[in-house]
Amino acid sequence: MILELARSKEKDIVSLRRLLHQHPEVAHREFQTHKILLEHLERLDAEIRAPIAGTGIVVNIKGKKGGKTVALRADIDALPIKEENDVPYKSLNDGFMHACGHDAHMSMVYGAALILSEMRDNLPGNVRLIFQPAEEEGTVGGAKPMIEEGALEGVDYILGMHVWPELPEGTVGYRSGPFFAAADTFTLDIIGKGGHGAKPDMTVDPIVVSSRVIEALQTISSREIDPLEPVVVTVGSIHGGTAQNIIPDRVEMKGTVRTMNPVTRERMEETMRRIIGGVTSSARASFSLNYIYGYPVLINDKDVTEIVRSNLENLIGKEKVVEAKQTMGGEDFAYYLQKVPGTFLLLGVYNEKLGYVNSVHTSRFNLNESILPFGSAIFVSAALELFKH
Ligand SMILES: [Zn+2]
Ligand SMILES: [Zn+2]
Structure with a gap:
């Protein structure tokens, strides 16, 4: 049911992803991205706080019944890489590219927001969207300033997800405890x-x-x-x-x-x-x-990871949910997890048949866009489940 609902939003989700993909901007300079996001988020029945921490945006979708608050986080910055994909939505910003899939992250969270804001009257909790700048920056990053400016106030749980070409398309990787270095x-x-x-x-x-x-x-x-x-x-x-x-x-x-x-x-x-x-x-x-x-080390909360893992198995089937290996990559989602329990997931996007085989941070990284509503559904389903805990 959630999967079908998400599928019905595919056009909106994909068109936002393409628009963002065409306008990649590096850490702390995500001005156009900020504008595009705002234009889309203003269509939701939600409360918006922007700008925050430079180019960040926080959105509250408040259920009418109160309850727990679950945050969904997307990073918004791109990389200084010249895109070599020959696609109609190729980067228009020469020398820059969404080569880490943060365009996918934003549109998946947006898709989840479309669904959740429609459910607002019956939503047994609140959803906080966190669009955060500068994940790729490495030292200060964007998560820390977002937290310092109050992005986590009132949040009970947080979820994040990274598109991951090391896992087959349609699988989801979870891991309890230390995950990113x-x-x-x-x-x-x-x-x-x-x-x-x-x-x-x-x-x-x-x-x-x-x-x-x-x-x-x-x-x-x-x-x-x-x-x-x-x-x-x-x-x-x-x-x-x-x-x-x-x-x-x-x-x-x-x-x-x-x-x-x-x-x-x-x-x-x-x-x-x-x-x-x-x-x-x-x-x-x-x-x-x-x-x-x-x-810092990204450490997924054991209880939240277990709740989300078992919810995922119900949503997409046990065989599609895999325990992911640790990675020595860094991720500033770690800062949120120091403050509130949550979990960071990996969404598999490797698809040999369609040629989506390149790593993130390369000039030919791309993914099958039909995975995006699937990612939105995962966010929605996990948030609905966490409201109960
Ligand atoms: Zn990256
Ligand atoms: Zn990334």
């Missing part, structure tokens, strides 16, 4: 003493020291942390030197640290400082480390 970043400068490339004894070569530092950092996961605890230390950028025969003064690196356990996360900066300090001092070099805390 804490995503911290760092900049590291190795400071030596430059000179002639043929007279290394007169210098402190930061390039040789950097290579030892990078290797030594890899021993954190293999020799410092419980092997059953996932840890990633990646140096993703390294710059130093100008010519083949000059030893530079310094080397600059950037990297990311991913952990799945908040206790392990706490140890990372200190461990890195000790190891980098040891390697650099043994070579007469010094260092400067700027460790930046990003999104």
Whole structure:
């Protein structure tokens, strides 16, 4: 019944998705997106608060019977990627693309809102829509400022969902407990003493020291942390030197640290400082480390996840509901889950037959739009179930 109701909204849902897909905007600059969303949300029988946290929007669909409040969250930003899909709704904003599917997230939440606002007279609870900027930004993000400006006030439970090309189309991935990693970043400068490339004894070569530092950092996961605890230390950028025969003064690196356990996360900066300090001092070099805390570990609430999982099995069939693997990716939905119980789901969109096989964050990512009303139905069904708890 909910699935059919959602299917009847397919045209509206897909047309909003295409409009959003044509106008991708990066973190904190989602002005057109904000405008398009507002124009659509104003058609609902609902209370709107905008702007919030820059380009965010909060909507209240209040049932006439009171009750619990369930929040549905969508992120709204896109990525600086040039789209290579040849589709009629291709990005009009050259060099930018909804390559993480946040256009799908917005339209699925919108679809759920269309259904729920029609049910308003008999709705046994309230629904809060949270359209949040800057999920891709990585450090401050959009969820935290939204919470600081009151987006979660009065909310009992929260639900979020990400389209996921690692799962087959039509399946839904759930997971209790830690799910997405804490995503911290760092900049590291190795400071030596430059000179002639043929007279290394007169210098402190930061390039040789950097290579030892990078290797030594890899021993954190293999020799410092419980092997059953996932840890990633990646140096993703390294710059130093100008010519083949000059030893530079310094080397600059950037990297990311991913952990799945908040206790392990706490140890990372200190461990890195000790190891980098040891390697650099043994070579007469010094260092400067700027460790930046990003999104925390995303931890799904056990009870809510169980309620939603069993509701999903009834809605779409047991075989379509799968326990998802943990991912070392970050997601600022984590901040909401620090405040209210909820769960973050993955919606499978991999479809080999139709050619939807590309990962998120690539120039050819796309999905079968008929999955979108299905996502809306999941939100509606889960919200209705959570009203009872
Ligand atoms: Zn992304
Ligand atoms: Zn995303």
